Amino acid sequence: MYVESRQDHITGASLMKGSRDSLKSLRIFISAAQTLNFSRSAEELSLTQSAVSKHIFTLEQRLGTALFDRKARGLELTYAGIQYLKRIGPAVHLIDEASALVAHSDARAALNVVVSPSFAHFCLLPNLSEFFAKHPHIKLNIRPRLLYEPQAFEPFDAAIQLHTGHAGGLSTEYLCGREMALVAAPDLVQRERAFSIADLDRLVLLKRAQRGYNWSEWRAVMAPNWSGPPADAPEYEGFSMLLPAVTHGLGAAIAPLCMTLDALDQGTVVRPLGEAVIGRYAYYLMKPAARRYDPHVEAFSDWVMYSARQLQQRVNDFISR
Template identity: 25%
Template sequence: MLLLNRTVSPNSLRVFEVAARQLNFTAAARELRSTQSAVSQHIRTLEEQLGLPLFERVYRGVRLTDAGQALFASVREGFSTMERTLERLQQQHRHPRVNILTDFSFAAYWLMPRLPLFRRLHPQIDVRIMTNQGVLDWKDKEVDVAIVFCDEQTLANVPRLLPEVVFPVCSPAFLQEHGPFDDLAQLADAPLLTLTADQGQSWMDWPGYFQQRAGINHLHPSELTFNNYTLLLQAVIAGQGIGMGWRGLVDGLLESGILVALDTQPLHSRRGYGLIDIQPDDNSEAKQALQQWILTCAIQSTSMTPHRLAEGNPASTS
């Protein structure tokens, strides 16, 4: 409230931001294409207006006071927000852009193979893909749409893209060397590759697979764990063991013969990937076009005939 009757020049704040970042008035002057004396004058004027010292003069430079550090954090955040807003406005003027947030595996194995079709249909729309392997947090991010692995409760309120359908997968060479896997006991004796859920995700894991398949507890197999599904699949392809395959993500690898599926009775759950509109008040044509295209692709992919599975059916416990 005390600053309402005082005028703080935006230019002085800009000079302060550069000087605080450089911690050297001469370097700040070079960046601003000004002079060291002009920078010093701006800082003195700002300190007088605020009634607070912002810098301590030290040998060959300056150091921020506590007040200076607090102001620097706020000014830097403010300028950053303005720059992002200006960039977004300029980008929208040139081409509308839609930002998608999802995890590495969905982006790599589902979205990216299909995205060229969307770009052919809508060449005027720019799509930016943002990925994260942990819990997807879109706070403080420029996100329009998120594609998230969801529990049953969340999927009751958002469109479901891919239901969770899982089955063991391995490389053909691994199957030839270690198979066939005719029952769950043989499967449990094989090296199993596990995707961790350190961030609280609720996807199917090996204990859940054994429990739902035969009502038995985990058979304590040897496991190698990963926190990245893309790396896990690379290990499966390399013949290091058996991984859990999700329909919709491993389809291309099955079709090409790079992987084979080991279960003729895939497990279904009520979980899956959902499409979340992060900016529901934004009804731009670009975002609506992308969402509708994603939903159409999801319907087409889930209605496809399941892939032929390899010989060997661990659906039996005998």
């Protein structure tokens, strides 16, 4: 026989009692956790500081634990507060989203899409008008995120991420990006006469300060006996910075062909070695299990997959020239 424990009573019945006030307290907690300042939260929420403090104190009493450390230099979240914010933030967001959907059923559906910033810049945004032309009733909230960033616990309906394709709790579908190559500005290649592995040491070799498309993976296929770029080689944070650096002749880098295809076709960058190395990482469409059969998510997924197939075909055609 199940007997309700004291903790069950605290976290269950007491939080349900006065649910409207409880939800208000949760919103106040989220604001205070983000600002770490009760006065600023009070101003944001059009409340008095004493009202904010009272709601936070009441919430802590109900939970039986402190959510904030009150220190002379200001507020800090406790470990319990950090864990609570990670779970309560998405929950309140879903409540607001559900309320808006039911209250305004004729309004445009809004999808939260978490996208690798580089993919958004080079592959998604240039073609997104096509999606809106086909689905004017769907609004997309594009969040430039990497799933291993702290913000990744926020809820999302779909994600496009650089990944290996194996993610717990998410369905994954390959989009593009397995093929990578050494790319550089044509003037740099001609000036340094860099046409072989032995010539690479004459170039400035640029690194990407994120996972995937690294020199060691490329070197394992193309030049196992080559030492690779020096340890102090310049690093750039993401392709949205790395590829412009390559285009402007600042050095050579390893990049996915799906992101450099236009530049290669236009001749602003070249593949001096003419290779296409298959890498471990690529860009995948990822969906939480609970969102897999949502018709709006499926509409976005179908369009992304169609666009990716077209892009992949262009990559295949380029390689086979």
